[in-house]
Amino acid sequence: MFALAMRSVRHRPGRFLATLLSAFLGAAITMAFNSLHDTAARPGVDGVSRETLSLVAGVVGGYGTLLVFFAVASTLTVTVRQRAAEIELLRRSGATPGQTGRMVVGEAAAVALAGTVLAALPGMLGGRLLLRLFKDTGQVADSVAYSFGPVALVAGAGTTVLAATGAALLAVRRATRRRGGPRGRARTRLAYAALAVGGAGACSTFAFPSDAEALMAPAASGAILLSIGFALLAPRLLAGLLGRTRPRGASGWLAVRTLPRRADEVSGVLIPLIVFAGTAMATLYMQAVENDAVAASGAVKTVEAKNLETINLVVVGIVVAFSCVMLINSLYAATVHRRREFGRQRLAGATPGQVLGAVGVEGLLMTVTGVLLGTVAGLAGLLPYTFVRTDSLRPGQGPAIWLGVVTVAALATLGTGAVTARRVLRTPAVEAVAAAV
Amino acid sequence: MFRRSAARSGTSRTNGREPAGEALRLVGVGRTYGSDESAVTALDGVTLGLARGTFTAVMGPSGSGKSTLLQCAAGLDRPDRGIVMVDGTELSGNGEAALTRWRRERIGFVFQQYNLLPTLTVEQNTVLPLKLAGRRVDRRRTRETLAAVGLGDRLGHLPDQLSGGQRQRVAIARALVTEPRVVFADEPTGALDTRSAREVLELLRDAVRVHGRTVVMVTHDPVAASYADQVVFLADGRLAGTLHAPSVEAVAERLVHLGDEAAHEAHEAHRRDVRGGGPRTGV
Numbered sequence: 015m016f017a018l019a020m021r022s023v024r025h026r027p028g029r030f031l032a033t034l035l036s037a038f039l040g041a042a043i044t045m046a047f048n049s050l051h052d053t054a055a056r057p058g059v060d061g062v063s064r065e066t067l068s069l070v071a072g073v074v075g076g077y078g079t080l081l082v083f084f085a086v087a088s089t090l091t092v093t094v095r096q097r098a099a100e101i102e103l104l105r106r107s108g109a110t111p112g113q114t115g116r117m118v119v120g121e122a123a124a125v126a127l128a129g130t131v132l133a134a135l136p137g138m139l140g141g142r143l144l145l146r147l148f149k150d151t152g153q154v155a156d157s158v159a160y161s162f163g164p165v166a167l168v169a170g171a172g173t174t175v176l177a178a179t180g181a182a183l184l185a186v187r188r189a190t191r192r193r194g195g196p197r198g199r200a201r202t203r204l205a206y207a208a209l210a211v212g213g214a215g216a217c218s219t220f221a222f223p224s225d226a227e228a229l230m231a232p233a234a235s236g237a238i239l240l241s242i243g244f245a246l247l248a249p250r251l252l253a254g255l256l257g258r259t260r261p262r263g264a265s266g267w268l269a270v271r272t273l274p275r276r277a278d279e280v281s282g283v284l285i286p287l288i289v290f291a292g293t294a295m296a297t298l299y300m301q302a303v304e305n306d307a308v309a310a311s312g313a314v315k316t317v318e319a320k321n322l323e324t325i326n327l328v329v330v331g332i333v334v335a336f337s338c339v340m341l342i343n344s345l346y347a348a349t350v351h352r353r354r355e356f357g358r359q360r361l362a363g364a365t366p367g368q369v370l371g372a373v374g375v376e377g378l379l380m381t382v383t384g385v386l387l388g389t390v391a392g393l394a395g396l397l398p399y400t401f402v403r404t405d406s407l408r409p410g411q412g413p414a415i416w417l418g419v420v421t422v423a424a425l426a427t428l429g430t431g432a433v434t435a436r437r438v439l440r441t442p443a444v445e446a447v448a449a450a451v
Numbered sequence: 452m453f454r455r456s457a458a459r460s461g462t463s464r465t466n467g468r469e470p471a472g473e474a475l476r477l478v479g480v481g482r483t484y485g486s487d488e489s490a491v492t493a494l495d496g497v498t499l500g501l502a503r504g505t506f507t508a509v510m511g512p513s514g515s516g517k518s519t520l521l522q523c524a525a526g527l528d529r530p531d532r533g534i535v536m537v538d539g540t541e542l543s544g545n546g547e548a549a550l551t552r553w554r555r556e557r558i559g560f561v562f563q564q565y566n567l568l569p570t571l572t573v574e575q576n577t578v579l580p581l582k583l584a585g586r587r588v589d590r591r592r593t594r595e596t597l598a599a600v601g602l603g604d605r606l607g608h609l610p611d612q613l614s615g616g617q618r619q620r621v622a623i624a625r626a627l628v629t630e631p632r633v634v635f636a637d638e639p640t641g642a643l644d645t646r647s648a649r650e651v652l653e654l655l656r657d658a659v660r661v662h663g664r665t666v667v668m669v670t671h672d673p674v675a676a677s678y679a680d681q682v683v684f685l686a687d688g689r690l691a692g693t694l695h696a697p698s699v700e701a702v703a704e705r706l707v708h709l710g711d712e713a714a715h716e717a718h719e720a721h722r723r724d725v726r727g728g729g730p731r732t733g734v
Contacts, residue, residue: 264583275570275609358566361527362625363555363583365548443547444527447566 030125032347036089036340037129037174040082043336045137045162045170046144047075052163053145063154069227070144070329077234078333079173081293084242085286085340086174087181090122092282092344094185096351101189111190115183122182126174137170138162147325205246212239212394219398229399230300234293237395241292244387245285249277252383265371268359273376279348284384286341287427291388293337294419296395297330302411303400310404338422342430349373349434356438357446366439370432377431381424388423389416473539474633474665475501475524480533481688482519493519494530495688501633503538506659506666508676510702511685512709517669518637520685524667525635526554538632555584559626561655563638565618567610567625573597574606577625584629596624600654616647623654627664634658636668640675652678673702684709 047070053059054067097118104114141162148154184200216236222229253274261270273280305323356369364372401407438446482494493516501507511517522528524535526542529550535542537557544553559580560566567576577597578588597603600620610618619639626634636655640648656678658664668679676682677699684691686709694705 264585267582268579271575272568272570355568355570358568359579359583360547360551361560361562361566362568363551363580363629365551365583367548368583439547442528444522447562447564 030093030121032089032343033086033093033122033125033178034129034132035343036086037126037178038133039336039339040086040177041126041130041133041170041174042137042140043332044075044079044082044173045133045166046140046332047071047078048169049138049141049160049162049166050075050144051165052161053141053158055163055165056159056161059158060155063148063158066148066153067145067158070148073228073231073234074329074333075169076231077238077293078336079169080235080238081289081333081337083173083177084238084289085337086126086177088282088285089340089344089347090178090181091185092279092347094118094122094182094189095278095282096347098189101186105190111187114190115186118186119179119182122178123175126178127171130171130174133170134167137166141166144329147328151325153325201246205243208239208243208246212236212241212243212391215239216394216398219402222402224402224405229402230297230304233300233395233399234297237292237296237391238289240391240394241289241388242285244292244391245281245288248284248288248383248387249274249280252280252379253277256379261375263371264364265368266375268364268368268372269375269379272372273379279351280380283341283345283348283380283427284387286337286344287380287384287423288388288391290334290337290341290426291385291419291423292391292395294334294422295389295392295416297333298327298415298419299392299396299411300399301326301330302415303396303403306410307403338426341423341426345427345430346434349431350438352435353438353441353446356435357441357443360439360443361447369439370435373431373435374428377428381427384427385420385423388419472503473500474503474505474537475499475667476534476536477520477524478534478536480520480523480530480535482516482523482528482530493688494523496533497685497688497690498533499683499690501665501667503632503665504659504663505681506656506679507668508679508682508697509667509669509685510671510673510676510682510706511691512706513671515685515709516688517685519688521635521637521667521669525558525560525633526550555580555629557632559629559631559634561619561622561626561634561636561639563641565610565615565622567618567621569610572607572609573602573613573621576610576621577628580625580629586629593624593628596628597621600624601650614647615643616650619643619647619651620654623651623658627658627662632665634664634666636666638670639668640670640672648672648675673699673706676702 050067050071054064054071059067101114101118104117105111109117142160145154145158145160149156149158213236215232218232219229219236222232256270256274259270261267301323304326359369359372360366397407404410477497477499480494480497481492483490483492485491495516497516497520509517509520519528523530524537526535526537527550529542529545540553540557542550542553544550568579571579574593574597578593581588594603594606597606600623602617602620602624605613605617610621613621619642622639626636634655639655640651643651652675655666655668659666659680666679668675670676677697679697680695682694682697682702682705684693684705691709692705694701
């Protein structure tokens, strides 16, 4: 079965691209941040430098790794589900669920490993760049030499491979189980677990002293977990709301009637969307609060302090950019897979414009849901942090960051959907419905 | 009694004028795929007229152009040459949107693979063409149509919860609900067991006999073809004869000899073209 897995990866490289991309980016980011641990552990590094490096690697590397884990897992879930037809074919050809499972999980592991290997060099360069930033801003002594060692490697490979194989295992187990069984119970449990742990994480911020350097870690991780919990519950929430609406126009009707029954795919897109919105809001606002707090503490805004702001924003920006790329990646994979569905709509009398219109309405609904729930998750992380850091619940920040995040989320969701759907629609409808899955 | 003037089809002597009462008219329709050396002529000047209220089966060996004929006649594909008219209106307009609008006013489809939307219920699937065309949805009529195909108690089911035969009956209800001028069925029984196939064929025949619809069905199954009023044979992209009031045996026998007839037909067509100096591209 592993041989079959290798063969299927080799012959259909295109279908593994989405997975490979997420594994590659995820591993690169994880390794870049975690290599700072390796660097800090080198002999001869002075205490201040070591502390700075460990802090960044621990805090940002920590929630960054969490984010990577779920991003890779969610991409894997989307791509494995899309292979339901192939899995069914294998089943009919006499493959036991165990064999099919080994094949899919084997593929996932192979792709994740390939992504990690490819990411080693960029991860190393990224880590080196981060270290340079710290040196340039005077937070790490110039004498510290960069090191890429076991922590980076284990964290990078471990996170991606574990996330990929774990998600593949769960997804393929669902696919090989016969239909009709109780559905979604595990998902609900997972959602509540994520919400509980995330909520606890965000609240645990209160247990920290206001000047704890790792204060951001529980709040950011909490926001990420809450986002994931919301994303798992969102499709059902959305279905309940949409069931009551009576939209006018064919595209709206089609979108509103279709979306609730695509719960699995929708949550595959909502996970990165809500996580992006939640993480971006939480981390960017926290950084802004932190910057203000430092400024308010009486310290004159030196060049050094400004540099510190910049570097923190860069670090947070990397994580936010990653979650945005994941959003685009998942949405692209999910939309490409709708070729046949679009073909059927067209054969039933939908013009390309109507199909695109329906995709647009779906995108809009997902954006609104994602931004709303992302905001809730982000606030849940941000408010405790703000309270502990500044003794006030009002972050004292304008809506600029929020508006920026919303704009990026809307552009990414609507733009990716429209561009991908337009490309998919280039195939004539008759071919689209006949195409092999 | 449902055959009327359909007897003219296949003779290709009419020269494009559209006799009254024709639901579908093709004049010199040709379609070539690919270009230059690798070009394949799938349809080679097919001229055909089908009267309203008739049930026609189109038969021929694989690669004879059946599917291309259906796609060109139904406005799913644009022919390279020739004219397609449905109910006296010529297929016109460029681009998919224009073709779609032309189609949804006139054509209903039934496909081998049903092509129902898996995310919509039986009732929603049935009214989908009306919704897309911006037409009013008459719930009572929709339910009557679904009841007529034996699915009155399955309105809220999803296609996944239905058998193949039931899905195809939803597809038939969906094709009929817009009251199209012509219903095109592409191997509608190809994926069904014999009993479901019989039910589907009887529904198509009733659509013609009871409701006066015009049905064109591509099939390779002589049993399915025997439900039609007439069978039009196709070979190498050309018409190869017609059979009225077909019996299963007659259809099967005709199919066996189709090769010879195709050769003969090609010869005849060639002579006609040489004599008439008609336009002849491709090949």
